[in-house]
Amino acid sequence: MRVIAPASPFPRADFERGVARLRERYTVELDPSIFDADGYLAGGDARRLDELRRALTDGGVDAVVAARGGYGATRLLDGIAPEEVRPRLLVGFSDLTALHALFARAGLRSLHATMVAGLGRGTDAALAGWIAAAEGAVPAPLDGLTPIAPGRAEGPLAGGNLAVLAALCGTPYAPPLEGAVFFLEDVGEAPYRIDRMLTTLRQAGWLRRLAGVAVGQLTRATPGPDGRTVEEVLRDRLGDLGVPVVRGVPAGHDEDNRPLPLGAPVELDADAGTLTFREAAAVAHG
Amino acid sequence: MRVIAPASPFPRADFERGVARLRERYTVELDPSIFDADGYLAGGDARRLDELRRALTDGGVDAVVAARGGYGATRLLDGIAPEEVRPRLLVGFSDLTALHALFARAGLRSLHATMVAGLGRGTDAALAGWIAAAEGAVPAPLDGLTPIAPGRAEGPLAGGNLAVLAALCGTPYAPPLEGAVFFLEDVGEAPYRIDRMLTTLRQAGWLRRLAGVAVGQLTRATPGPDGRTVEEVLRDRLGDLGVPVVRGVPAGHDEDNRPLPLGAPVELDADAGTLTFREAAAVAHG
Numbered sequence: 239m240r241v242i243a244p245a246s247p248f249p250r251a252d253f254e255r256g257v258a259r260l261r262e263r264y265t266v267e268l269d270p271s272i273f274d275a276d277g278y279l280a281g282g283d284a285r286r287l288d289e290l291r292r293a294l295t296d297g298g299v300d301a302v303v304a305a306r307g308g309y310g311a312t313r314l315l316d317g318i319a320p321e322e323v324r325p326r327l328l329v330g331f332s333d334l335t336a337l338h339a340l341f342a343r344a345g346l347r348s349l350h351a352t353m354v355a356g357l358g359r360g361t362d363a364a365l366a367g368w369i370a371a372a373e374g375a376v377p378a379p380l381d382g383l384t385p386i387a388p389g390r391a392e393g394p395l396a397g398g399n400l401a402v403l404a405a406l407c408g409t410p411y412a413p414p415l416e417g418a419v420f421f422l423e424d425v426g427e428a429p430y431r432i433d434r435m436l437t438t439l440r441q442a443g444w445l446r447r448l449a450g451v452a453v454g455q456l457t458r459a460t461p462g463p464d465g466r467t468v469e470e471v472l473r474d475r476l477g478d479l480g481v482p483v484v485r486g487v488p489a490g491h492d493e494d495n496r497p498l499p500l501g502a503p504v505e506l507d508a509d510a511g512t513l514t515f516r517e518a519a520a521v522a523h524g
Numbered sequence: 525m526r527v528i529a530p531a532s533p534f535p536r537a538d539f540e541r542g543v544a545r546l547r548e549r550y551t552v553e554l555d556p557s558i559f560d561a562d563g564y565l566a567g568g569d570a571r572r573l574d575e576l577r578r579a580l581t582d583g584g585v586d587a588v589v590a591a592r593g594g595y596g597a598t599r600l601l602d603g604i605a606p607e608e609v610r611p612r613l614l615v616g617f618s619d620l621t622a623l624h625a626l627f628a629r630a631g632l633r634s635l636h637a638t639m640v641a642g643l644g645r646g647t648d649a650a651l652a653g654w655i656a657a658a659e660g661a662v663p664a665p666l667d668g669l670t671p672i673a674p675g676r677a678e679g680p681l682a683g684g685n686l687a688v689l690a691a692l693c694g695t696p697y698a699p700p701l702e703g704a705v706f707f708l709e710d711v712g713e714a715p716y717r718i719d720r721m722l723t724t725l726r727q728a729g730w731l732r733r734l735a736g737v738a739v740g741q742l743t744r745a746t747p748g749p750d751g752r753t754v755e756e757v758l759r760d761r762l763g764d765l766g767v768p769v770v771r772g773v774p775a776g777h778d779e780d781n782r783p784l785p786l787g788a789p790v791e792l793d794a795d796a797g798t799l800t801f802r803e804a805a806a807v808a809h810g
Contacts, residue, residue: 408694
């Protein structure tokens with residue numbers, strides 16, 4: 239298992255504890271340069287790209303886990319092509335959506351889940367769920383999801399952080415979404431910003447050929463003085479797509495961030511309020 | 525002169541005062557529905573699009589001035605084509621960048637300048653400068669600009685609000701930028717967000733065939749705890765384009781928002797720190 243920091247620096251204590259917890263079960267490799275910090279980046283692009291390229295192309299690496307998100311992974315996308323990525327488990331979320339998109343372009347699955355610093359400050363139960371998903375367990379079905387538009391759909395799960403997805407729009411690095419169940423989450427984005435990002439994706443045609451939409455946590459999507467809530471925005475921007483749409487998937491920036499196997503087939507039933515996983519992502523070896 | 529609200533609701537007192545100031549010189553028309561408010565939108569899309577379409581296509585309208593920005597103009601872009609826009613002066617900035625892009629696609633100039641509510645709370649001097657620009661005066665050259673990359677360039681001025689431009693990326697509504705002097709400004713965007721937006725534009729190819737870049741006000745671009753400033757971001761993301769780049773153009777969300785004739789030819793001299801306007805935008809009749 240290789241730990242990398244392609245985005246922002248991370249709280250050292252959380253990270254060390256996360257690595258220690260992983261080392262109870264896995265052989266964890268990391269480069270000492272991972273502790274570099276250059277503003278909001280965990281070292282310059284050259285350092286982060288070199289670390290990323292080695293992690294995704296070296297032989298003998300079964301899993302690559304990000305230290306933390308923040309910002310910076312999109313900056314590296316010019317430096318690695320999908321054809322170069324060798325099959326392995328990739329674990330991360332938030333800014334790591336840029337790398338999930340890379341894996342999706344390579345036709346590879348990946349695991350949308352908590353990163354090393356988050357594992358360091360998380361519960362034992364969260365760690366156990368993370369390990370199970372990383373080792374190939376198919377996640378338990380999610381229920382109690384809130385329908386926004388009715389219907390049932392099947393397709394591969396795709397997506398991630400809305401702001402990062404919107405930032406990939408118009409670039410060569412957008413993930414393939416045709417026939418997908420589109421997952422999205424975000425943190426600290428006001429409702430009008432979520433509206434603007436979803437409007438971009440609509441106008442760019444990203445939402446036209448989806449099988450369905452499963453919205454996760456929209457953490458601190460605080461309404462402005464105008465009072466429009468993010469729920470209203472979701473109904474307005476996603477309710478008329480003609481495919482099933484739900485919100486409430488327990489994944490994102492809240493404390494309970496369930497692992498999601500991106501690229502693996504799922505069944506979304508908006509009428510029943512369920513998201514059922516059919517297969518796992520890839521496998522890290524214990 | 526027609527006043528419209530294609531984006532967010534506006535403070536009524538500022539607006540009324542702005543209209544009163546304009547009425548000292550112009551015949552100002554507006555629809556009573558302009559006072560509608562629906563969350564962060566000045567009424568539903570149908571209302572705002574109808575108002576916009578009439579303002580841009582009716583005969584006998586020489587100038588169209590936005591009440592305020594905020595958010596909402598991008599939502600209307602599916603509803604009006606460049607071929608439908610009849611020549612007239614368009615005045616606004618910020619969210620109105622979406623309509624400046626429409627005008628640019630139509631081959632029409634427009635005026636990046638303060639809107640009605642802003643005129644209501646502005647100084648007499650600001651109003652006088654606005655009137656002069658709206659009536660065809662070529663703005664005085666700007667000097668004292670800070671070079672980021674050296675050189676001289678000529679081209680039509682294009683651009684506007686960075687977040688709105690990034691939101692148009694990947695959609696059919698992006699403005700033509702080939703050979704342009706690219707102006708951008710923003711408000712309330714942290715340095716890492718400005719980095720992310722400029723990275724999107726780089727990766728989408730928007731910055732490849734520019735003549736130059738002229739950065740305006742980046743209001744409240746407050747660094748995070750990591751301390752990286754927006755000036756560092758600009759050097760990093762714009763300094764290597766191979767064209768002249770300056771910052772410090774006095775236009776945007778600060779109090780001093782000088783009118784900029786978008787689409788009109790300008791000369792950017794990064795070595796001298798000047799931006800010289802060759803022609804005006806269009807003309808409103810007094």
